[in-house]
Amino acid sequence: MPCVVVVGHAPVAARVGQTLLEVCDEHGILMETACGGFAAxxxxxxxxxEGELTPVDEAEVPFLDRPDHRLGCQARVTADVVIEMDPGH
Ligand code: FES
Structure with missing residues (x-):
């Protein structure tokens, strides 16, 4: 099982194909989700x-200011990954 590390939290095990939001929800890590997970x-x-996720979805593009940004509700786990929360405003 891939290992997901959210900076400031203990590493957690994830299943391939889970979104980062699903992983955080499952392990009690707060990820803000004002739109309910609809890339909005x-x-x-x-x-x-560190690590990689599924390729960027078209729905994410308007929200990504940097190449290392992803939306937690859209990016899915493929292997070990290290992320930090970086909410947009
Ligand atoms: S929860 Fe709103 S964009 Fe991901």
Whole structure:
């Protein structure tokens, strides 16, 4: 099982194909989700420090200011990854 590390939290095990939001929800890590996970609010944005996720979805593009940004509600786990919360405003 892939390991997901959210900076400031203990590492957690994830299943391939889970969104980062699903992983955080499952492990009690607070990820802001103003739009409910529909790629419409930017509050779940994260920065990827290590590892990779599924390719960027078209719905994410308007919210990504940097190449290492992803939306936690859209990006899915493929392997070990280290992220930090980086909400958009
Ligand atoms: S929860 Fe709103 S964009 Fe992800």
């Amino acid at each position: 609010c930017n509050s779940c944005r994260v920065r990827v420090l």
